[in-house]
Amino acid sequence: MPFLEKKFSLLSLLIFSALAVLVFFSITSWINCDENTSETANSEYYCKYDIKRLDGLKYIKPIMFVDDECESENMQDIKQQIVEIVDRYKNFEGVTSASVYLRQFSTNDWICVNETDKFEPGSLFKVPVLISILKMCEKDPSFINKRISYDKSINDGKNVAYKSKSIQLGQSYTVKELLTYMIKYSDNKATILLESNMKTEVIQKLFTDMGLEVPNIYATQYFFTTSQYSLFFRAIYNACYLTIDDSEFAAKLLSECNFKEGMVSGLPKGTPIIHKFGESGSQVEMQLHESAIIYAYNKPFLLTIMTKGKDNKTLSKLLKEVTNRVYTEMANK
Numbered sequence: 001m002p003f004l005e006k007k008f009s010l011l012s013l014l015i016f017s018a019l020a021v022l023v024f025f026s027i028t029s030w031i032n033c034d035e036n037t038s039e040t041a042n043s044e045y046y047c048k049y050d051i052k053r054l055d056g057l058k059y060i061k062p063i064m065f066v067d068d069e070c071e072s073e074n075m076q077d078i079k080q081q082i083v084e085i086v087d088r089y090k091n092f093e094g095v096t097s098a099s100v101y102l103r104q105f106s107t108n109d110w111i112c113v114n115e116t117d118k119f120e121p122g123s124l125f126k127v128p129v130l131i132s133i134l135k136m137c138e139k140d141p142s143f144i145n146k147r148i149s150y151d152k153s154i155n156d157g158k159n160v161a162y163k164s165k166s167i168q169l170g171q172s173y174t175v176k177e178l179l180t181y182m183i184k185y186s187d188n189k190a191t192i193l194l195e196s197n198m199k200t201e202v203i204q205k206l207f208t209d210m211g212l213e214v215p216n217i218y219a220t221q222y223f224f225t226t227s228q229y230s231l232f233f234r235a236i237y238n239a240c241y242l243t244i245d246d247s248e249f250a251a252k253l254l255s256e257c258n259f260k261e262g263m264v265s266g267l268p269k270g271t272p273i274i275h276k277f278g279e280s281g282s283q284v285e286m287q288l289h290e291s292a293i294i295y296a297y298n299k300p301f302l303l304t305i306m307t308k309g310k311d312n313k314t315l316s317k318l319l320k321e322v323t324n325r326v327y328t329e330m331a332n333k
Helices: 002-043 073-092 122-139 141-144 174-186 188-196 202-211 226-238 246-253 312-331
Strands: 049-053 064-067 095-104 109-113 147-149 172-174 273-279 284-298 298-307
Touching: 064 226, 073 109, 073 188, 095 226, 095 312, 122 141, 122 174, 122 188, 122 226, 122 246, 122 273, 122 284, 141 174, 174 188, 174 202, 174 246, 188 298, 202 226, 226 246, 226 284, 226 298, 246 273, 246 312, 284 312, 298 312
Parallel strands: none
Antiparallel strands: 049 064, 095 109, 095 298, 147 172, 273 284, 284 298
């Protein structure tokens, strides 16, 4: 009997050990599974980064843009205030559509209101023309001083509300002077002269490099969202497409833009800003847009506003009010 008791005791010990091992691995698997599930769940709250690099070089691919795919949680209060302003103008002021893109450069935080809305850029398209002309000058430095004669009358076919200085028939201008007329005074005639001397493949490559649809030179219309258009101002600020000197030159020209009825009117006097406006649309539905980098208390931010509505006066008021609200909120951060 002692032998049998000893045998059963050994068997019991083996069974107990096997059960203990089984329980241990079951608990461990459950914990690991739970941790993996938690990690999977938590990963939904993390946003991917979209890194845009410049192609076409043999050994290097310079970084152009690094974008967090998610809007900033820190800027949701500002976004809500912008939404309330836009909704008020849509409900009571005859505005039919408005989109606002905001990016703070120091943190790379961003938000966008009505992100998928598209607009005709009007004179905002002069900024990619500016970048393309300066790109040509990088390959041929003498091009900036090339003289171009305005010897044949130009009818741009546009009825603009905000007119300024224009080049004069019978005169000749350097490319640099035409760039000044195009950006500072938004002169369509100077733009047409520049475009007639611009290589089509240069501006097409610009759009390709930006990841944008390449414009058809024969098309009468081209459309941007606010985030898409903002890439041009970001490229100038980051000096990621032109040389540092040419990026600084482009920014300086944009700082001289003499349109004061929109964003500038919503800022404290003397606030540093580089900007460009554009008007488009028709008499039935007008469009007024503006894109700018505003230098508020050493915390520069990019603001692009595109609007549609019944009259430019109301649209310019919307540009002013949104800019004022954003500036106030950004300055207090």
